[in-house]
Amino acid sequence: MSARSQDRPSQDRLSQDNALRSAIYWRALIYTLLIVIAVIYLAPLFVMVVTSLKSLEEVRLGNMMALPLEITFEPWVKAWGTACLGLDCNGINGYFWNSIKMTVPAVAIGTLLGAFNGYVLTKWRFKGHNIVFGMMLFACFIPFQIVLLPMSQVLGILGLANTTSGLVMVHVVYGLGFTTLFFRNFYEAFPDELVRAAIMDGAKFFTIFWRILLPNSGPIIVVTVIWQFTNIWNDFLFGASFASGESAPITVALNNLVNSSTGVKEYNVHMAAAITAALPTLLVYVVAGRYFVRGLMAGSVKG
Amino acid sequence: MKQLVDRTPSYLADEKRSDKAIGWMQDQLPKLVLAPSFTVILLFVYGFILWTVYLSFSASRMLPNYEWVGLDQWERLWNTLTWQIALDNLFIFGSLYIVLCMLIGLMLAILLDQKIRVEGGLRTLYLYPMALSFIVTGTAWKWFLNPGLGLERTMHEWGFESFKFDWLIDSEMAIYTVVIAGVWQASGFVMAMFLAGLRGIDNEILKAAQIDGAPAWRIYTRIIIPQLGPVFMSAFVVLVHLAIKSFDLVIALTGGGPGNATELPATFMYSYSFTRNQIGVGASSAVFMLAIIAAIIVPYLYSELKGGRK
Numbered sequence: 001m002s003a004r005s006q007d008r009p010s011q012d013r014l015s016q017d018n019a020l021r022s023a024i025y026w027r028a029l030i031y032t033l034l035i036v037i038a039v040i041y042l043a044p045l046f047v048m049v050v051t052s053l054k055s056l057e058e059v060r061l062g063n064m065m066a067l068p069l070e071i072t073f074e075p076w077v078k079a080w081g082t083a084c085l086g087l088d089c090n091g092i093n094g095y096f097w098n099s100i101k102m103t104v105p106a107v108a109i110g111t112l113l114g115a116f117n118g119y120v121l122t123k124w125r126f127k128g129h130n131i132v133f134g135m136m137l138f139a140c141f142i143p144f145q146i147v148l149l150p151m152s153q154v155l156g157i158l159g160l161a162n163t164t165s166g167l168v169m170v171h172v173v174y175g176l177g178f179t180t181l182f183f184r185n186f187y188e189a190f191p192d193e194l195v196r197a198a199i200m201d202g203a204k205f206f207t208i209f210w211r212i213l214l215p216n217s218g219p220i221i222v223v224t225v226i227w228q229f230t231n232i233w234n235d236f237l238f239g240a241s242f243a244s245g246e247s248a249p250i251t252v253a254l255n256n257l258v259n260s261s262t263g264v265k266e267y268n269v270h271m272a273a274a275i276t277a278a279l280p281t282l283l284v285y286v287v288a289g290r291y292f293v294r295g296l297m298a299g300s301v302k303g
Numbered sequence: 304m305k306q307l308v309d310r311t312p313s314y315l316a317d318e319k320r321s322d323k324a325i326g327w328m329q330d331q332l333p334k335l336v337l338a339p340s341f342t343v344i345l346l347f348v349y350g351f352i353l354w355t356v357y358l359s360f361s362a363s364r365m366l367p368n369y370e371w372v373g374l375d376q377w378e379r380l381w382n383t384l385t386w387q388i389a390l391d392n393l394f395i396f397g398s399l400y401i402v403l404c405m406l407i408g409l410m411l412a413i414l415l416d417q418k419i420r421v422e423g424g425l426r427t428l429y430l431y432p433m434a435l436s437f438i439v440t441g442t443a444w445k446w447f448l449n450p451g452l453g454l455e456r457t458m459h460e461w462g463f464e465s466f467k468f469d470w471l472i473d474s475e476m477a478i479y480t481v482v483i484a485g486v487w488q489a490s491g492f493v494m495a496m497f498l499a500g501l502r503g504i505d506n507e508i509l510k511a512a513q514i515d516g517a518p519a520w521r522i523y524t525r526i527i528i529p530q531l532g533p534v535f536m537s538a539f540v541v542l543v544h545l546a547i548k549s550f551d552l553v554i555a556l557t558g559g560g561p562g563n564a565t566e567l568p569a570t571f572m573y574s575y576s577f578t579r580n581q582i583g584v585g586a587s588s589a590v591f592m593l594a595i596i597a598a599i600i601v602p603y604l605y606s607e608l609k610g611g612r613k
Contacts (some may be wrong), residue, residue, distance in 0.1 A: 139344050173568065180340070235436075
């Protein structure tokens with residue numbers, strides 16, 4: 001401040017010039033920094049991809065960062081169909097389908113229930129609705145270790161231990177907090193007047209939901225589905241605890257593959273398997289990143 | 304947070320409604336629809352919490368055994384060296400993870416907020432790790448940091464002959480590899496939170512400050528960053544929560560090793576409960592984890608739920 005107010009007339013032009021120049025330097029610096037960081041963020045993915053396209057020999061002898069001298073899809077074929085997880089040498093494809101069979105129903109059921117809960121908690125409030133919501137909200141944040149032991153007992157009693165249906169149930173239950181939170185916050189902003197008008201016209205509880213709220217819930221359905229899909233697909237703890245054998249999800253299978261100690265470590269096959277496991281969620285992220293971010297934010301800032 | 308305001312729709316206070324068109328059934332229907340979900344939460348969350356708490360006071364070893372033994376399991380837990388290591392590691396990992404994620408996240412957000420031309424693309428790049436499973440992240444970084452074939456060799460080939468990076472197999476340093484991979488995964492997310500916060504700041508104040516001739520850095524330190532208080536709070540809560548729950552990342556990256564050098568409470572709980580036949584000890588460690596999270600989350604949720612009302 002003081003520097004600028006001194007002999008202003010003669011320095012005005014000069015300081016403008018300087019300001020412009022330093023602004024350009026700043027922008028160059030900012031862009032460089034941003035790009036360097038982007039390269040660092042991309043490096044592990046890049047290494048995964050190139051490693052998965054090399055022969056094992058090239059992996060062992062060559063530079064991790066180098067492009068493959070000779071592109072081979074052998075590791076991918078092997079990871080998918082013939083890689084050994086312990087004694088079972090059928091690749092990861094069966095586990096990939098397990099994950100799909102687990103994720104799709106769990107996401108669908110969880111989202112629908114969340115929509116109903118959110119509807120009731122905003123448009124049909126009752127005494128104590130805030131306590132009910134608070135209790136459901138807290139359920140989002142418990143460390144799941146606290147439910148592992150009882151859940152494994154209950155799954156055993158229900159005959160659902162080591163089954164995909166068991167995992168579907170677990171994921172629906174522990175996803176309810178978040179799906180409810182998403183829909184509740186969305187419906188909170190939905191105009192009451194529309195609901196009131198529908199009631200005046202004689203519409204009932206379910207009619208209002210199916211005909212008025214749900215058709216206007218597109219964005220939040222996308223957010224919830226993506227959130228649930230990502231979380232359930234990426235889950236490892238429940239999979240490892242409740243379905244470690246035949247019905248294991250892909251994350252558990254990937255970990256078994258990487259850590260199976262028999263023979264040589266086939267890093268290229270491991271990387272191919274890892275990318276396969278990551279592909280569905282990455283795809284969702286690339287296609288609908290906007291909604292993915294919105295879900296992350298809703299799951300954090302709002303509770 | 305605005306969404307948490309307690310606002311009862313006016314039509315529900317409408318007296319005429321209940322005695323005219325809509326009967327008792329219609330009145331109770333909303334509660335009936337909510338009831339299954341709420342019951343499930345009560346049983347599977349709160350019931351199970353009590354169940355686990357009980358197990359932590361029971362004689363359970365390989366199988367649950369409901370004989371009450373008081374604080375025996377808790378004593379055993381605190382006398383276990385691995386648990387002490389796990390807590391120390393949680394402290395090291397947690398504090399570095401939170402601080403680094405926040406610093407990098409805030410820095411990236413501020414840099415991206417300078418009217419960057421390719422902002423959308425860069426944001427997508429910084430955030431993609433968050434879409435990956437921790438198991439994938441762990442597998443990738445395990446390979447990336449592989450002492451023989453990974454980064455170390457690459458640096459040698461690029462001419463940095465003396466470059467040494469074997470943290471993955473160094474029991475003193477292995478926990479820091481977990482920090483690196485964790486920060487790589489979550490910092491983009493923190494960036495997104497801060498960026499949203501920055502975009503929410505009133506432009507008028509900033510313009511006024513600029514007209515007054517305040518330098519950019521001072522606008523940030525004096526005006527913008529102080530206004531991001533709630534974002535810092537949210538990011539902190541989310542990161543603490545992620546840190547305490549960290550399990551998959553450690554399993555995939557180091558498997559808790561070398562030895563038990565990277566054991567965290569979450570991995571401790573799992574191995575004691577499921578492979579070491581110490582269900583009682585496992586249960587008490589789980590209760591302890593819940594207690595830490597509850598101590599942070601409950602006041603936060605309470606203030607969010609109450610705060611809206613005022």
